[in-house]
Amino acid sequence: MPELPEVEVVRAGLEPAVTGATVTSVEVFDSRSLRRHDPTYGAFAQLITGGRIAGAVRRGKFLWLPLDDASWTESETGPAAILVHLGMSGQMLLRAAGAPLDGPVRIRVQLEHPQHGELDLHFVDQRIFGSMAVDRLMPTADGAAGGFGSDAALVPSQVMHIARDPLDPVFPDDAFIAALRRKKTEVKRALLDQTLISGIGNIYADEALWAARVHYAQPTASLSRPRARALLAEVRLVLAQALAEGGTSFDAQYVNVNGASGYFSHSLNAYGRQGAPCPRCGRPLVRAPFMNRSSYYCAHCQNVRL
């Protein structure tokens, strides 16, 4: 269940290892992990073999590895990147060259780094909700950097419709709050809408709502401006705290880039804690069905206020 903090941990782990490295070999063991790849663009392996990776960039839960200019000028395809979405259970594992494939490795990318030598990148994904792809880079609509990790004002075409995330220095607070209050939906649905604000999933949505004392089903149109602003502030706090702790995971599905588990569920106040006392008021937390999943909240602290 990687959300923004977990994906950022992966990005930060990959960045020093892959920047400047050349792709020497690509093996796709399960083509379902190329769900996001458009084959009319070219074969995934062929497009990136020989390319040089310029960095590691993230917006929300999307991660991409831009390819050096020299990698695409000859093919005249324009700037491109290796796009990664971890989905539910995806991992990007750095391994020594030729290391055995432990776990459901769907794609292996072998790299040659001028300083670090040979390195294997394993895309592991049990549930195959994640995917890799090669995608064209497009200019950002606002002219600002496309994501965290690069100054380039470019994003993959598949990320064009994804909103900036709340840790982005140019995240438009006022426009977000206005758009949130214009929506005719429930507040948690809005927090999970990646075209409105990106990077938040079921876990951090529940945590931020608990911290802001907002009921998950409160209509967005009924949120006062100060209350919406306070909610956004709690979203930022929750994400920043999780990031500082190295990400959150529950069943070892999520493992950081070096293979160590990012297990920090003890820091959660609401998510997954049905029946346990609310850390604020002591009353038992509740689990309620929501969008074919679950919402965890305190029925006492988190009141619908119209």
Added chain:
DNA sequence: CCTCACACCTGGGTGC
């Protein structure tokens, strides 16, 4: 245009 239900996936857990 907006909102929402649903499909896509697999492995672990549970009840019979």
Added chain:
DNA sequence: TGCACCCAGGTGTGAG
């Protein structure tokens, strides 16, 4: 023991 079923949930798509 075996089997059917449920659950986890991020995203794209199509219906209304």
